[in-house]
Amino acid sequence: MEFRDLKRQYQNNQEEIDQAIQRVLLKTNFISGNEVLEIEKSLASYVGTKHCISCANGTDALQLALMVWGIGEGDAVFVPDFTFFSTAEVVALVGATPVFVDVDEDTFNMSPESLQEAIEKVKREGRLQAKVVIAVDLFGQSANYDEIKIIVKSQHLMLLEDGAQGFGGAIRGKRNCSFGDISTTSFFPAKPLGCYGDGGAVFTDNDDWAELLRSYRVHGKGSDKYDNVRIGLNSRLDTLQAAVLKVKLDIFERYELEAVNQMSSEYTEKLKGIVKTPVVLKGYLSSWAQYSILCKDSEERERIMRMLKEKGIPSMIYYCRPMHMQGAFQGLKYSCPVELKVTEKLCKRVLSLPMHPYLKLEEIEETCNIIKEAK
Ligand SMILES: *Cc1c(COP(=O)(O)O)cnc(C)c1O
Helix, strand or coil: CCCCCHHHHHHHCHHHHHHHHHHHHHHCCCCCCHHHHHHHHHHHHHHCCCEEEEECCHHHHHHHHHHHCCCCCCEEEEEECCCCCHHHHHHHHCCCEEEEECECCCCCCECHHHHHHHHHHHHHHCCCEEEEEEEECHHHCCCCHHHHHHHHHHCCCEEEEECCCCCCCEECCEECCCCCCEEEEECCCCCCCCCCCCCEEEEECCHHHHHHHHHHHECCECCCCCCECCCCCECCCCHHHHHHHHHHHHHHHHHHHHHHHHHHHHHHHHHECCEECCCCCCCEECCCCCEEEECCCHHHHHHHHHHHHHCCCCCECCCCCCHHHCHHHHCCCCECCCCCHHHHHHHHHEEEECCCCCCCHHHHHHHHHHHHHHC
């Protein structure tokens, strides 16, 4: 069994994907081909923002947003302690200080209470300027924007949505990657909408920021590529990736998002009462980047993983270490003004199971039976 079966996805859509790639090969417009503009339009329309600026990957997308806002030395950026490394890495990369915030026990997403407390403490201390909140749509579910937006507004901060795992998710029909002042996503192959290499995108309704993003993404270009008015990056989405994404966005909309939601219901049906199954808030739709259960403790998790592995079923730990305990941050400026107990607990107990739109019901059943046996 595959954790995320990209081969089955390809085989199911081979003709369309091959043709899309072939068209680019024949035109040889590998950088800045028409497909790039076309996919940007489709992506913006899908998530419901005015602009989509594609780029080389989801990490660059976050960095570009911070560059546009001029975030740097002395600025505090609030980041969940339970996320992929990029979310905090980019903060350090632009010279600002990541301030780690605890997460909610049920959704694994940034805890609004913990965020409020962290902001108040940073402001009271007065050493750093509170500037940005990066909320992550972890495992496919939107962060709690109903509450986070109120806090961000009342504290006069900027909201950056890290939707790398959240593409396709929504709150009451409003889609992920449209909640931030700037929002980002990743097209890393294993994400809900993945390409065949690295890719990413930035979303915003703000015309000025969109123009700056387009400049920063190509060496800080001015009127053209050889007129450089600021220091930027080389961070483009290439034409082949855009062509693949055009096909994949179509099947994502038509079929895949619904399929992963069926898969997750099957899992939850079979696992409820046995392990803690994922909680999706009322009115929220997840795009199931991961289906993550909570085991009783790390011993039980070890046992489940081992027994699954014996039957050829992969499982993964996202994430085994809180951000504030990552080696990279030890020599750096970072701040932990609040307790991070939920994150520490989750890291010991969380376990992600195979999840993708092409799973078979027998495969879900087999996985769940082994988990029952391992209890
Ligand atoms: C994958 C991921 C990223 C980074 O995306 P890349 O395209 O791999 O650079 C950022 N944030 C989160 C939460 C992610 O899961």
